[in-house]
Amino acid sequence: MTMNSAVAEPRGTTREPVLSLKGVSKGFGAVRALTDINLDIYPGEVVAIVGDNGAGKSTLVKILAGVHPQDSGTISFDGVEVSIQTPTASRALGIATVFQDLALCDNLDVVSNLFLGREITRGPSLDEEEMEQRAWSLLRQLSAKIPSVRIAVASLSGGQRQTVAIARSLIGEPSVVILDEPTAALGVAQTAEVLNLVERLRERGLGVLLISHNMADVQAVADRVVVLRLGRNNGDFHVADVSYEEIISAITGATDNVVTRRASAHASAAPASPPESASAPSAAAHAAVAPSEGRLTEPLPDNSTGIDEEID
Ligand SMILES: Nc1ncnc2c1ncn2[C@@H]1O[C@H](COP(=O)(O)OP(=O)(O)OP(=O)(O)O)[C@@H](O)[C@H]1O
Numbered sequence: 001m002t003m004n005s006a007v008a009e010p011r012g013t014t015r016e017p018v019l020s021l022k023g024v025s026k027g028f029g030a031v032r033a034l035t036d037i038n039l040d041i042y043p044g045e046v047v048a049i050v051g052d053n054g055a056g057k058s059t060l061v062k063i064l065a066g067v068h069p070q071d072s073g074t075i076s077f078d079g080v081e082v083s084i085q086t087p088t089a090s091r092a093l094g095i096a097t098v099f100q101d102l103a104l105c106d107n108l109d110v111v112s113n114l115f116l117g118r119e120i121t122r123g124p125s126l127d128e129e130e131m132e133q134r135a136w137s138l139l140r141q142l143s144a145k146i147p148s149v150r151i152a153v154a155s156l157s158g159g160q161r162q163t164v165a166i167a168r169s170l171i172g173e174p175s176v177v178i179l180d181e182p183t184a185a186l187g188v189a190q191t192a193e194v195l196n197l198v199e200r201l202r203e204r205g206l207g208v209l210l211i212s213h214n215m216a217d218v219q220a221v222a223d224r225v226v227v228l229r230l231g232r233n234n235g236d237f238h239v240a241d242v243s244y245e246e247i248i249s250a251i252t253g254a255t256d257n258v259v260t261r262r263a264s265a266h267a268s269a270a271p272a273s274p275p276e277s278a279s280a281p282s283a284a285a286h287a288a289v290a291p292s293e294g295r296l297t298e299p300l301p302d303n304s305t306g307i308d309e310e311i312d
Helices: 059-066 087-093 112-115 128-141 158-170 186-204 215-221 244-252 283-288
Strands: 021-029 032-043 047-051 072-077 081-082 095-096 176-182 206-209 226-230 231-237
Touching: 021 059, 032 059, 032 095, 032 206, 032 226, 032 231, 047 059, 047 186, 059 087, 059 176, 059 206, 072 283, 087 095, 112 128, 112 158, 128 158, 158 186, 176 226, 186 206, 186 215, 206 215, 215 244, 226 244, 231 244
Parallel strands: 047 206, 047 226, 095 176, 176 206
Antiparallel strands: 021 032, 021 072, 072 081, 226 231
16 A cells, blocks of 8 residues: 555646645534545646545535635645635626536527626617627537527437537636536437547636546546545646556555555655545446446547637
8 A cells, every 4th residue: 555645746847736726624513524625626637526425525615616615624726725605706807617417598599698697788779790700610519419599408419418518618718617417317429528528628728527426438538547535635647647446446445545656745745644444336336337338439529620819
């Protein structure tokens, strides 16, 4: 067993993390949901957060989304320590969170959903033409397969709805996008579409935090995978270097606090975690990452159109 809290750093870059958590803890009464979490996300990097049920993934997302304040520890954005007390504060910083429920208005069309709360006006009226043009421009940049921007989102597929929700998160021009289980309940083709979209977000230089139970998704799209176990860091790996089995071991606790693909400053700074007793892999962890789901059998379609416009 390796007792080491080193954190894998992104390759080929000396840039500073856009988002950095140091020693973040959160409790709910007697429940320690998160203890001393360290996490860095760099621009243009997809970081997957994985962990068994109750590992603390949602709590981490909610802290970053301004739903819960952390009890202790610091969060820095673009190198500056910040306080994220409300969802508005989170969005204002440049963190966009797409929760699992997507929060779309089913009866409204794609344009209306994209610009909800950020409508473009001309004089006293909505500038529908401008919003429609921008909607198409954005969806093209994302290589999104949406048949029309004037249909109600209720009539879209699960993958298309996820696409609209992610596209909407970009309207505020964030630097970090958090996706909470974006492919849960999607079929193979729709999952591939959403993973393609994640690639587009990375190409735009965004830091992407991907919460997922699905190892195939993680291995297909993430640069790094960060494992939470019982509310603590229990692994930080370059996806290219780590095996499926190693990730599962870190999730289940068969290998505790295995965090070594590249040493970093965190190695000396992070307090040693008390060793957890190695437990048998839980049924939930196995269900979440059953071998049959472990690899994506189809390559991701190359939807790149070469369009490289910026959101304006
Ligand atoms: N609002 C809350 N009040 C009390 N306890 C909570 C609250 N939210 C989370 N917890 C507890 O904190 C711990 C971490 O929960 P969290 O939902 O963050 O885990 P998770 O990794 O997202 O799990 P899952 O994959 O099942 O969604 C759990 O023990 C959970 O019961």
